[in-house]
Amino acid sequence: MTSNPSGPGPDPAAPGAGTQAPPPPLRALAAPVRGRLALAVGLQAVAALAGVVPFIAVSRIADRLTGGSPADGDALWPLVTAACAAGLLALACGTAAGALAHVADNDLQLALRRRLARHIGRLPLGRLTDRGTGEVKQAVRDDVSALHTLFAHTLLDLVALLTAPVLALGYLLTVDWRLALVAVLPLAAGVLLFRRAMSGAAAQMAEFGAALGRISSAAVEFAAGIAVFKSFGRGRKAHERFVGATEGFADFFSGWVRATLVSSTAAVLVVAPAVVLLLLTVVGAVLVTHDHMTGAELVPFLLLGPAVAAPMGAVGPRVQQIRAGQAAAVRVTALLDTPTVPESTTPTLPEGHHVSMRGVSFSYDGRTDVLRGVDLDLTPGTVTALVGPSGSGKSTLASLLPRFHDVTKGSVTLGGADLRDIPATELYRRVGFVLQDVRLLRASVTDNIRLGRPDATHEEVERCARAARIHDRVMALPDGYATELGGAVTLSGGEAQRLSIARALLADAPVLVLDEATAYADPHSEALIQDGLSALAAGRTLLVIAHRLSTIRSADRIVVLEDGHVTEQGRHDELLAAQGRYARLWEAQRSARPDPADAVPGTAGHAADDIREGSTR
Numbered sequence: 358m359t360s361n362p363s364g365p366g367p368d369p370a371a372p373g374a375g376t377q378a379p380p381p382p383l384r385a386l387a388a389p390v391r392g393r394l395a396l397a398v399g400l401q402a403v404a405a406l407a408g409v410v411p412f413i414a415v416s417r418i419a420d421r422l423t424g425g426s427p428a429d430g431d432a433l434w435p436l437v438t439a440a441c442a443a444g445l446l447a448l449a450c451g452t453a454a455g456a457l458a459h460v461a462d463n464d465l466q467l468a469l470r471r472r473l474a475r476h477i478g479r480l481p482l483g484r485l486t487d488r489g490t491g492e493v494k495q496a497v498r499d500d501v502s503a504l505h506t507l508f509a510h511t512l513l514d515l516v517a518l519l520t521a522p523v524l525a526l527g528y529l530l531t532v533d534w535r536l537a538l539v540a541v542l543p544l545a546a547g548v549l550l551f552r553r554a555m556s557g558a559a560a561q562m563a564e565f566g567a568a569l570g571r572i573s574s575a576a577v578e579f580a581a582g583i584a585v586f587k588s589f590g591r592g593r594k595a596h597e598r599f600v601g602a603t604e605g606f607a608d609f610f611s612g613w614v615r616a617t618l619v620s621s622t623a624a625v626l627v628v629a630p631a632v633v634l635l636l637l638t639v640v641g642a643v644l645v646t647h648d649h650m651t652g653a654e655l656v657p658f659l660l661l662g663p664a665v666a667a668p669m670g671a672v673g674p675r676v677q678q679i680r681a682g683q684a685a686a687v688r689v690t691a692l693l694d695t696p697t698v699p700e701s702t703t704p705t706l707p708e709g710h711h712v713s714m715r716g717v718s719f720s721y722d723g724r725t726d727v728l729r730g731v732d733l734d735l736t737p738g739t740v741t742a743l744v745g746p747s748g749s750g751k752s753t754l755a756s757l758l759p760r761f762h763d764v765t766k767g768s769v770t771l772g773g774a775d776l777r778d779i780p781a782t783e784l785y786r787r788v789g790f791v792l793q794d795v796r797l798l799r800a801s802v803t804d805n806i807r808l809g810r811p812d813a814t815h816e817e818v819e820r821c822a823r824a825a826r827i828h829d830r831v832m833a834l835p836d837g838y839a840t841e842l843g844g845a846v847t848l849s850g851g852e853a854q855r856l857s858i859a860r861a862l863l864a865d866a867p868v869l870v871l872d873e874a875t876a877y878a879d880p881h882s883e884a885l886i887q888d889g890l891s892a893l894a895a896g897r898t899l900l901v902i903a904h905r906l907s908t909i910r911s912a913d914r915i916v917v918l919e920d921g922h923v924t925e926q927g928r929h930d931e932l933l934a935a936q937g938r939y940a941r942l943w944e945a946q947r948s949a950r951p952d953p954a955d956a957v958p959g960t961a962g963h964a965a966d967d968i969r970e971g972s973t974r
């Protein structure tokens with residue numbers, strides 16, 4: 358399997374390329390900087406080995422000074438020189454390795470973030486809502502950082518931790534193999550004890566994660582529900598589950614710690630430098646007094662012996678970092694492997710704005726059809742309302758028009774062109790959408806409104822803001838239209854929706870998908886939103902997802918969706934006369950929420966009466 362020498366871009370190592378199994382995600386992601394990382398690893402190994410040399414030199418000097426015929430001072434200079442040179446080499450190679458790994462990692466992060474951004478930009482819009490945005494945030498921010506820790510730090514730490522002890526042990530074996538084996542004993546004991554402490558760790562870690570999860574969900578529930586519980590005089594009840602979850606966690610954790618305390622403490626203790634020194638001193642003293650070795654030969658053991666077992670204590674956290682890096686690489690790779698919106702081989706421009714859906718089916722999971730055989734026409738300049746029970750597929754059907762998703766079967770055409778053949782920029786010039794869940798950018802009010810037409814003049818921005826009934830609110834903000842949103846200044850849900858209406862007005866797309874707001878119970882805000890929507894409806898082809906039937910009574914066509922297919926369509930009066938599903942829905946909503954517009958004409962409720970009528974007011 359080859360790396361991609363051209364750096365970022367389509368990865369030939371991606372799953373599905375060729376018949377070979379793909380490389381592990383970590384290796385595949387690191388491929389563009391593999392050469393530099395390998396060089397950094399090599400330099401770090403040299404640095405670690407060179408770092409041991411001064412200790413060896415010192416022990417050789419001790420040997421010369423205490424030997425049978427002590428050397429004169431001049432004979433020691435080569436050793437001193439070698440020690441100094443090795444120290445300098447260790448410093449230079451270590452610094453170069455760190456710098457190289459950081460530069461390589463920096464390039465990798467940049468390339469990876471660019472690649473992610475490019476890929477995310479080509480994902481179906483529907484992939485980026487709800488769950489999708491959390492996944493993207495995790496990949497771009499947390500996972501790329503986890504990879505930085507791995508490539509820029511952990512990798513070199515591990516090389517140093519594993520290389521230096523090998524050289525130290527090798528040298529000690531040449532001095533006295535018996536005492537060298539004694540130096541290995543703490544390491545062996547440490548490994549055994551550590552394994553014992555870690556036995557069953559996978560299950561315990563799973564329980565640890567689950568217990569933490571229970572605490573955080575209880576905490577969220579506690580924070581979200583405290584007001585409700587308190588208002589019913591049951592403040593104590595609110596924190597019972599939270600306290601229960603934290604007590605459960607404390608019990609589990611103390612049980613785990615108790616069960617592993619002895620072995621984990623012993624593992625740390627046996628490899629502690631003081632313990633190793635003590636062991637080597639005692640055994641070494643016995644060997645020296647029995648003339649099995651000289652005192653000078655004991656010196657390197659006292660200098661290098663503790664280094665043989667020392668990595669044991671430091672490797673554990675590095676292993677965790679490697680696991681975290683691997684998990685991050687798997688997530689990043691999965692995101693990069695998510696299929697993008699396919700580019701059309703026969704790009705076509707729409708002629709006109711007639712929308713036609715024919716035999717449309719759609720499935721999120723490839724198994725269950727959420728939409729089945731839908732035929733629908735949206736004639737230019739008309740308002741079509743989608744109604745139906747919750748979960749019947751209204752939002753899904755509407756989301757096909759701005760290509761949040763592509764149909765599984767059938768086709769959606771705009772002006773005679775299949776949506777899949779219309780270049781994205783052309784499609785979004787023609788199809789706009791106003792969703793309930795408005796996302797505002799961390800930018801000025803003007804830039805937020807100008808999103809679809811960055812070259813619009815201030816007068817145009819203001820005209821649309823007035824039509825969307827948000828101008829007065831904007832003027833009340835500290836810097837008016839220049840106010841930055843998202844920081845100190847935030848807008849209410851209703852205000853944000855009016856701002857997004859102004860945005861859609863300015864973008865001036867002839868076809869508009871509108872998810873009617875339900876969340877703003879305040880009649881004044883609701884009336885303002887409806888006024889804004891009325892301005893938006895004028896002269897456009899509108900597809901409205903209607904949650905309250907009172908707002909769409911005079912739509913040109915009302916389409917009833919049930920269980921993913923169209924069961925009725927027609928005008929309000931026709932559907933009432935048909936005494937079918939719509940008539941029953943209408944009756945159910947009227948009895949559940951009497952329409953104020955029916956009772957008191959001219960009130961705010963009346964303003965919310967009807968998008969279509971509003972457009973002609």
Ligand SMILES: Nc1ncnc2c1ncn2[C@@H]1O[C@H](COP(=O)(O)OP(=O)(O)OP(=O)(O)O)[C@@H](O)[C@H]1O
Nearest residue numbers: 721722727745746747748749750751752753754902
């Ligand atoms: N992103 C998604 N992934 C998987 N299934 C989904 C997704 N979005 C919606 N669904 C499912 O598709 C079906 C239709 O949902 P949809 O949101 O289109 O209905 P709706 O009529 O708009 O409902 P509501 O009026 O409650 O908003 C439901 O069964 C829903 O659970």
